[in-house]
Amino acid sequence: MNKLVSSLDIRSAAVSFGFDTARTAVTAFADDTVNRRDHDRQLERIAATRSAAESLEWNRALVQAAVHHELSTRERNLANSPFFDTVEVVREFVADATGGGKRPALLIAPFFHEEVGVHEKPPGFLVALRQSWLTAPWHDDLVPLAGVVDRPLHRLDVDVRAVQRALHDLPVVLIHGQVQEGGRVWPSLAAWNLLPDTGSSSLHLTFPHFPLAETGDAPAVRALGDQLGRMFALTVGNLGDWFHLLRYERPPRVHNLLVEDEAPERAVLATSAADSYDVLMTAGRLDTDWAQIRQARILTEGGLPDIAERMARTTLDGLARSPIEDASGRMMLLRELLGVFGLLGSHEDRVRVEALHEEAASKRLDELHGWGVRR
Structure with missing residues (x-):
């Protein structure tokens, strides 16, 4: 009897050990499966993070390239432009200053000298022309905006066309001029949108030339500037009369x-x-x-x-x-x-x-x- 009991105890212990071993194996397998899944998820997260980082760097590089291109284009356009700022800024500035074209804008460009470099500073007559207009009794017929065109129009017709294209829908008078080799001064004027009902959308005038004194002869240069200023003040004043009569019947x-x-x-x-x-x-x-x-x-x-x-x-x-x-x-x-x-x-x-x-x-x-x- 005792032997039988002992035999049963041994067999029960063996079975119990077998179950424990199986349970341990199953648990270990399950744990291993969970660990592998966690590991796989971690790898996926790492891969996703790496992909996102790479995508972010790529997008950042694209943005930097676009910004660099835009800045380069802006600098190139400003370098070639006759204006003090971009065309969009200038267009808004002139429209605001003139009340949307209720009065014409008067733009004055420094005169271009053929014999000197673009960056040299010979007499441009800008101050003389502006002061002649400001001291004329009819100065409020137009809005003077000296400085909008901030360099001589050394590209000549191309520059004049660029100014007109940028401000094509506003009434504008543009004063400019060239100094020819040998000392001839050729004053010029362009105007557009000033003469409603005339069938003429633009006007381009080149006046007879004036002799230019030696640059060192300051009184003679000043006298010429005053002469040019008075001529332009009268001409632009006459255009202003036409504008205000045809637009407002003044x-x-x-x-x-x-x-x-x-x-x-x-x-x-x-x-x-x-x-x-x-x-x-x-x-x-x-x-x-x-x-x-x-x-x-x-x-x-x-x-x-x-x-x-x-x-x-x-x-x-x-x-x-x-x-x-x-x-x-x-x-x-x-x-x-x-x-x-x-x-x-x-x-x-x-x-x-x-x-x-x-x-x-x-x-x-x-x-x-x-x-x-x-x-």
Whole structure:
């Protein structure tokens, strides 16, 4: 019996040991499987981190290359550009300064000297031209923006075209010039979007040349700068008159703002201002009689009485022959014409105008009282 019990105990112990061994093996296998999975996950995380790092470095390199390219392009464009900054910045700056083009911008470029290098500093006349404009009584007709073009236009037509293309939708006057070998100064002017209803979108002028004194002769150089400045101030002022008449119907005024000893200049400016009314008349924005009366007034103010008197008398004769369809309008015309003949000192013509005015006033009175035909 004892032997049997001992035998059973031995067998139970063996079975128990076998189960323990199997359990240990299974547990070890499971642990090993878990460890391998953790290891694999760790490897995957390491690989993902490495891939992300490599992708980040690649993207960083692409960004750096793009930034470098953009900076290089910007520097190259600025080096070639006639402007102080990028085209986008300049366009926004000029638009803001001019109220979106409500007044034209006046740009002044230093003159280009053919005989010297691009980076040398011969007389560019920039200060003289700017000061001449700022001291003119009509300086507020345009917005001076000296410095927007910050170098001589040594590429000539290419530079002028670049400025016009950048500011193509704004009214602009660009003053520039070249100094030829041998001392000839060629002043130039370009303008665009100044003359609505004329069919001309741009204007390019090259003036007769001026002799340039020796650079060392400071008084002569200053005198030339002042001469150029006055010429440009008058020309740009005349363009400003056209702009404000055609855009806002403001009467021309520059010819009336000149001093007494500038009679020739006054006559030229008055003639040009009178011509501007032809544009309003052709465009149907102003009646022919009104246009001619205002032209006669301007020519009278410009010191051209003979031409003004002929024009005023032609208008007066036409009014005398035509029936009165609008008594109030006729009275206004005649009052304006009376002022012109007053400036001309023509007593006989004033008497004729006053008689026609009385006739128109009588008809207006009949109209107000409903009488129709005066009794």
